[in-house]
Amino acid sequence: MAPASASTATNPDPDKLFRDQLVALLPSLRAFARGLCRHRDMADDLAQDTMMRAWAARASYTEGSNFRAWMFMIMRNQFYTTLRKNSRMTTLDPEVAERVLVVAPAQQDGINVDDVAKALQRLPAQQREVLLLIGANEMSYEEAAEVIGCAMGTVKSRLARGRLALAALIDGPADGVLPASPQQRRVDGHGQNAARVFDDVLREPPHRTMPASAG
Amino acid sequence: MAKASKPENQDEVIGGDPIAAALKQMHDAVASEELPDDFLRLLDEIDTKITAKKAAH
Known part of the structure; x- marks a missing residue:
């Protein structure tokens, strides 16, 4: 049986991996949000909502699949959900x-x-x-x-x-x-x-x- | 994470297209901004959850 330390080295914490991928994508997520929303604050709210929703749903992400597409899809869905509720984003x-x-x-x-x-x-x-x-x-x-x-x-x-x-x-x-x-x-x-x-x-x-x- | 390589359509989309170049410039301007504190706080929350989960195990 492999020592615990070796096991940790070969099997990094999936939550930590997910977190690192999320951090790497944040600049692009913020930029996409800024393009979708007309207001800077709304865009950052959207990006933060996306972060937390993705984190809550991380178990449904398949490691090795397209993380960027998965994250952008969550942001897009959240954008249209907010759009329906908030007419300021469409006016x-x-x-x-x-x-x-x-x-x-x-x-x-x-x-x-x-x-x-x-x-x-x-x-x-x-x-x-x-x-x-x-x-x-x-x-x-x-x-x-x-x-x-x-x-x-x-x-x-x-x-x-x-x-x-x-x-x-x-x-x-x-x-x-x-x-x-x-x-x-x-x-x-x-x-x-x-x-x-x-x-x-x-x-x-x-x-x-x-x-x-x-x- | 699946690293996306340069898509085949980029030469078609970007090449010689000032609008596409402007869109990319807009993207890069926002992407190069420093992360606001709200984002850093959320990341701290995530880190705390990761640490707590490890400690529980």
């Missing part, structure tokens, strides 16, 4: 958006990052999340599909529409007024693309059940 308030955006203005190959951040918050959540998962977190289509709980084709479709809408919002109509709603939007130039995309917005996002032990 477009450009003045608030201007105040809470924390990314310093910077140029990225001719595109102002601040403009991208503002436009991103005008997209439907389903397009925004795909852009964040693939564009910001560099996930594969497959991993993003696992997080969202949909087919890869759906991910590709939402990504394409999201990029189109984002580009249209950044370019903007001729007078610089962004289409705030399908009723208010201008239908001219790039606005036509944006209008078509906004018409495609799904009303009710798919929801995946949280692990039972997470609640």
